[in-house]
Amino acid sequence: MSCKSFLFSVLFCWTPFLAFCQVTSTITIIPQPATAYGREGQFEMKPDTRIYFPEGKKDWETAVQYFMALAQTSTGYQLVAQPFKGALPSPADNGIYFMSDEANIAQDEGYKMDIKPGSIVLTARSAAGAFYAVQSLRQMFPPQFNSPKPVSDVAWKVPCCLITDQPRFNYRGMHLDVGRHFFPVEFVKRYIDLLAQHKFNRFHWHLTEDQGWRMEIKKYPKLQTVAACRKETVVGHASDFPVQYDGKEYCGYYTQEEIKEVVEYARKRFVTIVPEIEMPGHAQAALAAYPELGCTGGPYETATTFGVFKDVFCAGNDKTFQFLEDVLAEVCPLFPGQYVHIGGDECPKDRWKACPKCQQRMKTENLKDEHELQSYFIRRAGQMLAKQGKRLIGWDEILEGGLAPTATVMSWRGTEGGIAAAKAGHYAIMTPTSHCYFDYYQGDPSGEPLAIGGLLGLDKVYNYEPVPTELNEEEARRILGAQGNVWTEYMKTPESVEYMAFPRACALSEVLWTPKNKKNWDDFLRRLKAHFERLSTMGVNYSRSYFDIRSSFSGGYVLLSCPDRTMQIKYSADETEPRVDGRTYFSPISLKETTTVKAMPVKDGKVMGKTLNVTYYVHKALGKTYTMTKQPDQYSGGERYALTNGIAGGPRSWNNWIGLLNADIDPVIDFGAVTSFGRVTTHFLNNKSSGIYPPRSIEVLVSDDGVNFTSLAQKTFDAENLNKTGIETVEFNTPRSSGRYLKVLTKAFGQADGKDTWLFMDEVIVE
Numbered sequence: 001m002s003c004k005s006f007l008f009s010v011l012f013c014w015t016p017f018l019a020f021c022q023v024t025s026t027i028t029i030i031p032q033p034a035t036a037y038g039r040e041g042q043f044e045m046k047p048d049t050r051i052y053f054p055e056g057k058k059d060w061e062t063a064v065q066y067f068m069a070l071a072q073t074s075t076g077y078q079l080v081a082q083p084f085k086g087a088l089p090s091p092a093d094n095g096i097y098f099m100s101d102e103a104n105i106a107q108d109e110g111y112k113m114d115i116k117p118g119s120i121v122l123t124a125r126s127a128a129g130a131f132y133a134v135q136s137l138r139q140m141f142p143p144q145f146n147s148p149k150p151v152s153d154v155a156w157k158v159p160c161c162l163i164t165d166q167p168r169f170n171y172r173g174m175h176l177d178v179g180r181h182f183f184p185v186e187f188v189k190r191y192i193d194l195l196a197q198h199k200f201n202r203f204h205w206h207l208t209e210d211q212g213w214r215m216e217i218k219k220y221p222k223l224q225t226v227a228a229c230r231k232e233t234v235v236g237h238a239s240d241f242p243v244q245y246d247g248k249e250y251c252g253y254y255t256q257e258e259i260k261e262v263v264e265y266a267r268k269r270f271v272t273i274v275p276e277i278e279m280p281g282h283a284q285a286a287l288a289a290y291p292e293l294g295c296t297g298g299p300y301e302t303a304t305t306f307g308v309f310k311d312v313f314c315a316g317n318d319k320t321f322q323f324l325e326d327v328l329a330e331v332c333p334l335f336p337g338q339y340v341h342i343g344g345d346e347c348p349k350d351r352w353k354a355c356p357k358c359q360q361r362m363k364t365e366n367l368k369d370e371h372e373l374q375s376y377f378i379r380r381a382g383q384m385l386a387k388q389g390k391r392l393i394g395w396d397e398i399l400e401g402g403l404a405p406t407a408t409v410m411s412w413r414g415t416e417g418g419i420a421a422a423k424a425g426h427y428a429i430m431t432p433t434s435h436c437y438f439d440y441y442q443g444d445p446s447g448e449p450l451a452i453g454g455l456l457g458l459d460k461v462y463n464y465e466p467v468p469t470e471l472n473e474e475e476a477r478r479i480l481g482a483q484g485n486v487w488t489e490y491m492k493t494p495e496s497v498e499y500m501a502f503p504r505a506c507a508l509s510e511v512l513w514t515p516k517n518k519k520n521w522d523d524f525l526r527r528l529k530a531h532f533e534r535l536s537t538m539g540v541n542y543s544r545s546y547f548d549i550r551s552s553f554s555g556g557y558v559l560l561s562c563p564d565r566t567m568q569i570k571y572s573a574d575e576t577e578p579r580v581d582g583r584t585y586f587s588p589i590s591l592k593e594t595t596t597v598k599a600m601p602v603k604d605g606k607v608m609g610k611t612l613n614v615t616y617y618v619h620k621a622l623g624k625t626y627t628m629t630k631q632p633d634q635y636s637g638g639e640r641y642a643l644t645n646g647i648a649g650g651p652r653s654w655n656n657w658i659g660l661l662n663a664d665i666d667p668v669i670d671f672g673a674v675t676s677f678g679r680v681t682t683h684f685l686n687n688k689s690s691g692i693y694p695p696r697s698i699e700v701l702v703s704d705d706g707v708n709f710t711s712l713a714q715k716t717f718d719a720e721n722l723n724k725t726g727i728e729t730v731e732f733n734t735p736r737s738s739g740r741y742l743k744v745l746t747k748a749f750g751q752a753d754g755k756d757t758w759l760f761m762d763e764v765i766v767e
């Protein structure tokens with residue numbers, strides 16, 4: 001052996017650190033384990049591989065059987081399991097050993113996985129830890145291990161490694177709204193299974209809504225016959241105008257037997273279900289069934305569109321509390337977890353203000369306003385739950401007007417509720433819309449299925465930190481964890497739920513499980529590609545939107561990129577469609593005139609994602625700077641000079657628009673030199689139900705010195721615009737003019753019905 005090769009072999013074989021690092025890339029587990037070292041070699045599972053489980057640990061059967069069922073389904077192997085006691089048989093040969101070790105595994109959900117060529121040893125303190133070891137082990141096998149039917153011609157090998165793992169947070173939740181759309185038991189189970197695979201341990205089952213009450217309550221049969229049905233459903237987005245309905249009755253609820261079945265299914269996956277029964281708001285379906293529980297007495301109907309409704313449970317009527325007490329008495333025994341969620345969000349106070357019973361209740365209970373009445377309502381709900389041995393969770397509105405000390409707050413309107421709760425000594429679960437609302441768009445809305453709005457990309461979910469910096473160490477311990485919310489107004493099918501939930505839930509699982517200092521976005525993307533193969537094998541309709549082609553414009557060129565660098569980018573810039581055998585993007589595309597660029601990711605001759613379709617307006621103000629009296633903050637158009645960046649905002653993509661609340665948008669564009677032009681075009685957005693109003697007027701003015709302006713043209717907008725939704729294009733064919741400065745004075749609508757309104761405008765195109 002030469003000196004050099006000796007040195008190589010010493011480094012390679014004897015330095016454990018290097019040997020581990022060399023093959024750590026074969027580990028693609030999501031969520032990333034606390035520590036994971038790859039080793040040389042592989043273990044191969046064969047038909048005669050033995051499974052051993054610790055004698056006397058009956059509750060471990062769940063984890064062991066879960067593994068054996070998985071293995072049987074995909075490999076076809078009927079593995080045999082047998083109990084064992086004491087130390088490992090040595091040499092451990094062709095066995096998968098489940099070992100109980102309470103002394104060396106600190107956390108209940110923690111585990112150790114030691115894979116060597118001759119054996120796999122999974123050590124845990126509890127059955128839950130053993131289950132998470134199984135979930136990690138399944139991700140070490142080839143992706144076909146997740147197949148729903150036997151696959152032949154696969155060597156069932158796993159790379160050798162040593163993993164020590166435990167979760168960062170105790171509450172690792174995912175939510176599903178079955179009120180807006182109902183999902184069958186089979187899908188709820190599949191969803192729970194997917195959550196468990198990602199080491200989530202809470203399933204928040206949102207069971208009642210304005211649009212449907214989904215749980216059988218035996219004492220109130222009209223909840224099944226009336227509240228579980230709506231006569232039709234709004235078509236498109238609830239804010240679209242004119243509003244249209246599909247005319248089709250929509251019904252669905254879970255029987256108590258089905259609920260038991262789901263609870264048992266979840267138990268076997270170490271998932272605790274948090275059922276939600278909404279009160280006092282989002283109760284219109286219940287009121288449709290029992291109108292005497294509302295302030296006006298009805299009649300009411302189960303909601304057919306989406307939003308926040310004024311008809312809520314009457315807080316002055318004793319029958320309301322009797323009803324809720326009876327409902328909770330049927331709900332609580334079915335769910336073994338300690339928590340029941342009672343909603344508490346979005347409860348307008350209009351009806352309570354006008355209701356003699358509610359006003360009387362406020363007098364008798366000495367409540368100073370309707371917020372205190374809401375707080376009274378929540379306190380009574382808490383007492384009902386306490387009688388049933390349960391604890392209350394509610395959305396952060398439950399903090400308003402005072403809260404029982406044992407209540408836990410789910411912070412959704414930002415993080416403030418969670419911060420206030422933790423500072424006041426309550427436990428909190430973080431679900432801020434900004435990072436945890438998986439009903440928001442996950443890619444450019446122009447290429448996505450209809451969603452409620454917003455934008456929440458995979459990277460933003462991944463980078464979420466649930467513990468707010470405002471908290472000290474003791475307060476921080478009251479942050480139990482976080483949860484991804486899946487509101488289903490715009491998800492009608494299981495496939496669309498999967499599309500919206502995954503892979504954002506994969507990213508959230510890592511936020512909740514992986515130690516903060518072990519998170520690594522680039523490495524997550526590497527592992528996610530392998531994970532996609534697993535999800536594909538399971539037939540999960542996950543989204544690849546994060547990997548869509550992106551474009552930007554700079555110095556007269558369009559730059560295209562794909563976060564997945566293994567993709568080829570095929571594009572067109574001539575109104576044709578891009579083709580698999582068409583032009584490949586290698587360098588920035590020069591733009592001389594207004595052009596639509598279309599681009600798609602391609603790998604091995606296959607289209608791997610959606611087609612980007614973006615029009616760049618090449619015009620005289622492109623790339624020019626401007627000043628405005630008021631700068632936007634929340635809706636800034638995504639760039640400093642979004643009104644002149646060549647891209648116009650889309651009908652649903654609010655991120656490209658400039659938006660100001662109650663204020664004029666009045667850019668003064670500096671061409672840099674005297675420039676002549678004959679046409680100015682701009683756009684505004686009408687979306688009254690989202691508070692986005694048309695301008696009162698738009699005026700185009702020109703100036704040589706930026707101080708004294710001459711008006712060239714003006715348009716005013718009448719009340720008819722208030723009934724439109726969508727983009728309005730406004731074109732001014734001005735007399736040929738010239739000047740160094742151009743001002744577009746867009747006058748805001750201002751307040752409507754006492755409320756501030758938004759003005760949204762984008763791209764000032766000068767020709």
Ligand code: ACM
Nearest residue numbers: 345346395412487
């Ligand atoms: C919520 O999104 N209304 C909790």
Ligand code: ZN
Nearest residue numbers: 295314355358
């Ligand atoms: Zn009332």
